[in-house]
Amino acid sequence: MQENRKDIFCLSAQEVSMFVNCPICQNELVPTATGVHCEHCHQDFKLEARCPDCQQPLEVLKACGAVDYFCRNGHGLISKKRVEFIPIGE
Numbered sequence: 001m002q003e004n005r006k007d008i009f010c011l012s013a014q015e016v017s018m019f020v021n022c023p024i025c026q027n028e029l030v031p032t033a034t035g036v037h038c039e040h041c042h043q044d045f046k047l048e049a050r051c052p053d054c055q056q057p058l059e060v061l062k063a064c065g066a067v068d069y070f071c072r073n074g075h076g077l078i079s080k081k082r083v084e085f086i087p088i089g090e
């Protein structure tokens with residue numbers, strides 16, 4: 001499970017930070033080695049990939065470069081564009 005989480009970050013922390021805002025102050029987040037960081041709140045967040053249809057965490061199927069996100073609740077493969085990345089406080 002640890003490895004799966006790492007894959008999410010190394011693939012998309014950079015891209016994800018462009019459309020995920022701080023859940024506390026709504027400001028833009030800066031990508032870090034482990035997730036994202038808010039410079040305003042001085043908070044670090046981890047990113048969790050969630051299904052856009054059922055809001056459940058997605059299973060990450062492949063390594064960096066070609067990651068697929070899979071919903072175990074019957075929604076199947078979720079395109080990276082549709083995945084909702086949720087910042088989770090440490």
Ligand SMILES: [Zn+2]
Binds near residue numbers: 026027038
């Ligand atoms: Zn903030």
Ligand SMILES: [Zn+2]
Binds near residue numbers: 052053055071
């Ligand atoms: Zn789903």
